[in-house]
Amino acid sequence: MQKPLLVLAILVFCVISIFASIFSRWRNHRNVFGRHYVSVSESEWDHRYRLTAHYDRSRAGRLERCLERHLRADHLFRHARMNGNLILDDRTRLYIKSKPGELLIRFDKDENSEEAFRRIQALGNDIKLQLTD
Numbered sequence: 165m166q167k168p169l170l171v172l173a174i175l176v177f178c179v180i181s182i183f184a185s186i187f188s189r190w191r192n193h194r195n196v197f198g199r200h201y202v203s204v205s206e207s208e209w210d211h212r213y214r215l216t217a218h219y220d221r222s223r224a225g226r227l228e229r230c231l232e233r234h235l236r237a238d239h240l241f242r243h244a245r246m247n248g249n250l251i252l253d254d255r256t257r258l259y260i261k262s263k264p265g266e267l268l269i270r271f272d273k274d275e276n277s278e279e280a281f282r283r284i285q286a287l288g289n290d291i292k293l294q295l296t297d
Contacts, residue, residue: 204292211274213281215288217267219295224264230294231262234287256280267291 203218219227235252246262256277259270271284 202295204295206288211272213271213273213284215267215269215291217291217295219265221264223295226294227267227291230290231260231287234283234290254280256283258284
């Protein structure tokens, strides 16, 4: 009589362990790829500046408006998507690759003015605020 109870207890323990493991992995996956994960990083070298961001796709519209406000360009992005070099009205040159949930901005300091660089840094700061707010 004790042997079947021991087997049943081991079986229940194994099933609970498997479900706990699956739940834990699902929860971690959701934190990384779901609504809880935001990553914004800036890199600056002597001649270049780069900003990368990974964020919840539901914030794409908010980010799109932020980019258009700072770059002074209306309807530049279509559904938060873009991949190309931009030359703005003030002759600022930069590369933007954007799709919902991801953003990359590359800026060459040698091709642009110090004032343009300060504006792009301000854009980076505003992007951080928009995504973490």
